[in-house]
Amino acid sequence: MAVDREKLLGMYTTMVTIRQFEGRVAELFATGKIPGFVHLYIGEEAVATGVCAHLRRDDFITSTHRGHGHLIAKGGDPRLMMAELFGKRTGYCKGKGGSMHIADVELGILGANGIVGGGPPIAAGAALSARYRGTDQVVACFFGDGAANQGTFHEAANLAAIWKLPVVFVCENNHYGISLHQGKHMAVADVADRARAYDMPGVAVDGMDVMAVYEAAGEAVKRARAGDGPSLIECKTYRFRGHFEGDPEVYRSRDEVAEWQKRDPIATFRARLLEMQVLTEDKVRAIDEAARARIDEAVSFAEGSPLPEFEELFEDVYA
Amino acid sequence: MATEVQVRTLTCAQALNEALKQEMRRDPAIYVAGEDVARYGGIFGVTAGLLEEFGEERVRDTPITESAIIGSAVGAAATGLRPVVELMFVDFIGVALDQLFNQAAKMRYMFGGKARLPLVLRTQCGGGMSAAAQHSQCLEAWFMHVPGLKVAVPSTPYDAKGLLVTAIRDDNPVVFIEHKMLYGVEGNVPEEPYAIPFGQADIKREGADVTVVATMLMVHKALAAAEQLSADGISVEVIDPRTLTPLDEDTIVESVRKTHRLVIVHEEVKRAGSGAEIAAVVAERALDYLDAPVQRVAAPFTPVPFSPPLEQRFIPDVPDIVKAVKAVVAA
Numbered sequence: 001m002a003v004d005r006e007k008l009l010g011m012y013t014t015m016v017t018i019r020q021f022e023g024r025v026a027e028l029f030a031t032g033k034i035p036g037f038v039h040l041y042i043g044e045e046a047v048a049t050g051v052c053a054h055l056r057r058d059d060f061i062t063s064t065h066r067g068h069g070h071l072i073a074k075g076g077d078p079r080l081m082m083a084e085l086f087g088k089r090t091g092y093c094k095g096k097g098g099s100m101h102i103a104d105v106e107l108g109i110l111g112a113n114g115i116v117g118g119g120p121p122i123a124a125g126a127a128l129s130a131r132y133r134g135t136d137q138v139v140a141c142f143f144g145d146g147a148a149n150q151g152t153f154h155e156a157a158n159l160a161a162i163w164k165l166p167v168v169f170v171c172e173n174n175h176y177g178i179s180l181h182q183g184k185h186m187a188v189a190d191v192a193d194r195a196r197a198y199d200m201p202g203v204a205v206d207g208m209d210v211m212a213v214y215e216a217a218g219e220a221v222k223r224a225r226a227g228d229g230p231s232l233i234e235c236k237t238y239r240f241r242g243h244f245e246g247d248p249e250v251y252r253s254r255d256e257v258a259e260w261q262k263r264d265p266i267a268t269f270r271a272r273l274l275e276m277q278v279l280t281e282d283k284v285r286a287i288d289e290a291a292r293a294r295i296d297e298a299v300s301f302a303e304g305s306p307l308p309e310f311e312e313l314f315e316d317v318y319a
Numbered sequence: 320m321a322t323e324v325q326v327r328t329l330t331c332a333q334a335l336n337e338a339l340k341q342e343m344r345r346d347p348a349i350y351v352a353g354e355d356v357a358r359y360g361g362i363f364g365v366t367a368g369l370l371e372e373f374g375e376e377r378v379r380d381t382p383i384t385e386s387a388i389i390g391s392a393v394g395a396a397a398t399g400l401r402p403v404v405e406l407m408f409v410d411f412i413g414v415a416l417d418q419l420f421n422q423a424a425k426m427r428y429m430f431g432g433k434a435r436l437p438l439v440l441r442t443q444c445g446g447g448m449s450a451a452a453q454h455s456q457c458l459e460a461w462f463m464h465v466p467g468l469k470v471a472v473p474s475t476p477y478d479a480k481g482l483l484v485t486a487i488r489d490d491n492p493v494v495f496i497e498h499k500m501l502y503g504v505e506g507n508v509p510e511e512p513y514a515i516p517f518g519q520a521d522i523k524r525e526g527a528d529v530t531v532v533a534t535m536l537m538v539h540k541a542l543a544a545a546e547q548l549s550a551d552g553i554s555v556e557v558i559d560p561r562t563l564t565p566l567d568e569d570t571i572v573e574s575v576r577k578t579h580r581l582v583i584v585h586e587e588v589k590r591a592g593s594g595a596e597i598a599a600v601v602a603e604r605a606l607d608y609l610d611a612p613v614q615r616v617a618a619p620f621t622p623v624p625f626s627p628p629l630e631q632r633f634i635p636d637v638p639d640i641v642k643a644v645k646a647v648v649a650a
């Protein structure tokens with residue numbers, strides 16, 4: 001698949017930005033600056049990046065509790081994200097949502113979600129709306145392997161199939177739902193097989209390879225935009241950190257983590273781009289530094305922002 | 320040789336864990352299931368060690384399928400087992416509500432008494448961890464509103480153990496709600512199994528001037544408020560209902576007849592919270608005894624906010640209780 005250099009560089013930059021954002025969040029959480037629960041996306045950057053590379057600004061996504069990567073890939077502003085994680089009034093949700101609820105409706109980001117499986121029916125609804133309003137917008141619905149067992153996923157997949165809704169269901173199969181390995185939570189090896197039950201295309205791809213994700217998502221987005229209905233893409237991936245920050249990770253071995261880390265999606269993509277001469281060592285450094293500067297700025301913005309006032313508690317309950 | 324009464328200190332989480340283990344040793348029909356309850360021992364550690372002692376048949380990690388977790392407990396309970404299943408956060412009941420309120424709660428009645436549903440749904444509630452709007456709610460009133468369900472809301476390690484034992488031995492579906500900020504709270508817990516009957520409130524502190532009815536975390540805050548108020552010469556009686564269904568109306572009503580003043584404290588939102596029922600009971604049975612309007616100290620009618628300063632203000636605190644008590648005393 002021929003992909004132009006700008007696109008490739010853009011995807012690489014997105015992945016680096018996600019990695020650095022998440023790395024900084026881990027530090028800030030450890031020092032107590034970020035409260036609540038945070039679920040990091042480190043290791044899974046290729047998935048959001050490869051999918052969102054096909055989305056327009058006016059397309060939609062539904063995200064999950066592990067949503068920072070989806071937001072950045074869809075064009076979210078790290079400053080507003082960081083401020084939200086700090087609980088500041090300048091954040092995306094005025095400090096009311098935090099990590100599990102970050103949303104930017106103007107960018108088509110219909111929210112991270114604290115409920116596993118909360119997203120798929122909402123994705124179907126946004127897709128219904130796109131058709132209803134006569135647009136060719138599409139919806140990418142991110143969900144985990146664990147969420148693939150919730151009734152909501154199956155109900156939404158069926159609805160999207162019978163109504164030919166423009167949804168791309170993207171299963172981020174990182175092989176665990178908290179402590180439970182996929183082998184113990186579902187009887188099939190490939191979530192992609194479940195597409196057949198709803199008569200939609202289903203493919204399993206290497207989620208550590210951004211180009212593989214990009215290619216599969218290209219097909220699915222094209223199909224959705226053309227009005228030919230939903231698809232399911234399963235991306236086999238792995239989270240390098242615990243389920244949430246502070247997870248003792250008693251359920252997996254260091255060796256298993258190390259094995260997957262050898263397939264780090266950023267390192268492998270970088271090597272490939274260097275080989276293709278899309279990247280140079282200088283450019284790699286420049287991208288790293290630019291991402292770092294962006295995250296630094298996001299942190300200063302968050303730190304310098306005010307906390308919400310008590311009266312704001314009562315705002316936005318109703319329209 | 321004189322028998323020594325062993326006084327031990329356990330956390331709420333340890334007390335619950337001990338109740339589970341002792342009951343499982345006693346009755347092989349009991350099994351435990353839920354998300355991350357086996358190998359991980361529960362995300363708050365309540366089911367730690369169960370898998371090692373009782374094995375995979377009786378201690379089951381489930382997929383993330385709350386509807387099937389609760390629904391399968393209904394089917395198992397109706398056919399002779401005694402499931403104790405865990406809903407990781409009470410907020411997730413939305414995913415599974417039908418299996419609880421249309422199936423578990425009504426089956427016996429609809430079948431003309433020909434089914435028994437000895438199941439326990441253990442779950443966890445409350446704010447205090449900046450876990451935001453979908454991981455911090457207090458929803459006791461939802462369960463109280465459904466005939467056929469019993470609702471336990473322990474506040475101390477002693478009560479937690481004794482109430483869980485009763486819940487497990489009860490032949491009805493019990494929603495057993497634990498507060499996340501209480502898991503680490505310590506207290507004396509006897510080692511031998513004991514059962515605390517449902518529908519028996521506990522007077523956590525005796526007093527003469529004002530009755531404060533509080534649940535879960537708010538019991539501790541009410542006790543702290545009572546301590547402060549005693550310095551001002553106000554004697555507060557703190558009552559913990561311990562179960563909301565059945566509700567020990569008599570203990571509450573008797574106390575109000577004595578103190579003539581009532582303050583109700585809970586972490587649920589005020590509107591249609593469990594306190595509304597308690598206030599109504601007192602209005603029906605002891606209105607003439609009241610010297611002041613009933614006061615409710617509860618969360619405001621908003622979702623639970625994420626940002627710590629907002630969440631701190633959202634959750635009722637000791638000064639709010641002190642203020643309400645002073646208001647009913649002044650009235």
Ligand SMILES: Cc1ncc(C[n+]2csc(CCOP(=O)(O)OP(=O)(O)O)c2C)c(N)n1
Pocket residue numbers: 039065066114115116117143144145146147148172174176177178243354383385407411414
């Ligand atoms: C309805 C519901 N059940 C349980 C949880 C608790 N929980 C949060 S994340 C998670 C695991 C989700 O696994 P998966 O869908 O594979 O996503 P991953 O965390 O691996 O990205 C669980 C059980 C929840 N938030 N919502």
Ligand SMILES: [Mg+2]
Pocket residue numbers: 144145146172173174175176177178
């Ligand atoms: Mg997973």
